[in-house]
Amino acid sequence: MEISVIIATHRRPDSLARLLAALAPQVRPDRHEIVVAENGTPQSTPLPPLPIAIAHIHDPRPGKCRVQNRAIAATRGAIVACLDDDLVTRGDYLAAIESFFATNPGFAAMKGRVLAAEDPLRKVGSSSVYLDLPIVDHGDAITEVRGVLGANMAFRRQVFERLGGFDERLGPGACGHEEDTEFSTRIRRAGMHIGYAPDVVVFHEVDPARADRLRYLRVARERGRCRAIHERHSLVRVLTDVAVNAARVALTRSLPCGLDRRARAEKRLAISLGMVDGLRGGGSGR
DSSP: OOEEEEEEESSOHHHHHHHHHHHGGGOOTTTEEEEEEEESOSSOOOOOOOSSOEEEEEESSSOHHHHHHHHHHHOOOSEEEEEESSEEEOTTHHHHHHHHHHHOTTOSEEEEEEEESSOHHHHHGGGGGGOOOOOBOOOSSOEEESOOOTTEEEEEHHHHHHHOSOOTTSSTTTTOSOHHHHHHHHHHHTTOOEEEEEEEEEEEOOOGGGOOHHHHHHHHHHHHHHHHHHSOOOHHHHHHHHHHHHHHHHHHHHTTOOHHHHHHHHHHHHHHHHHHHHHHTTOSOO
């Protein structure tokens, strides 16, 4: 089974080098290909010297989905795996992907396990509630799930042949997020199934710069705006959600609630405000 691994990257040369170094010992040239899909930089980032062939697709325009779609079209693997650049794969990553798809023919796509590379609380303290890392851990059993997650996901090539690529209005470099959510919806609507693969493990960097409340709320608001682009929502319903979520935030501020509970309430409010932004700015509301 041939596997094409596409690594989306933007201005993280050190992180990219660590990820490539983790993948290199696993690569068999007759079965695997590695493609670095870089976007939003004037010039391509030099790749580290490694004993494997690495294709490098560079697009100076911002847009993760655009460059990922180019990479998908340029690859040949029966399985297409997509990784973000700020993580490291476990030593059996490629073998685990192959095993998952070989033994689970009913699944067209895969959501892998994503764990923190370090203890977030120990590294950044109580501000870790604002890290918003894309952690995925549904336990040790293979099970059907509703969606993939962009940091660690894989697909049978027939998925792209049938549905096309990622929505280029979404994702980093465009509206910011939700490209994996939108694609998951298309997969389910087409009658295909997504499986959680507990043995396909990656470790996500814990970057203290992410542990920032203003960034956390900005990202949440961006997510809301993206949802208004690819989902159908009533403006009246969303405005009702804003009022309810604002009341919840006020309640957490008046009561002796923990920081994590307050952060979750603020996140829900920011998402609903972002949805208002999207609907009023020409989203897909009705």
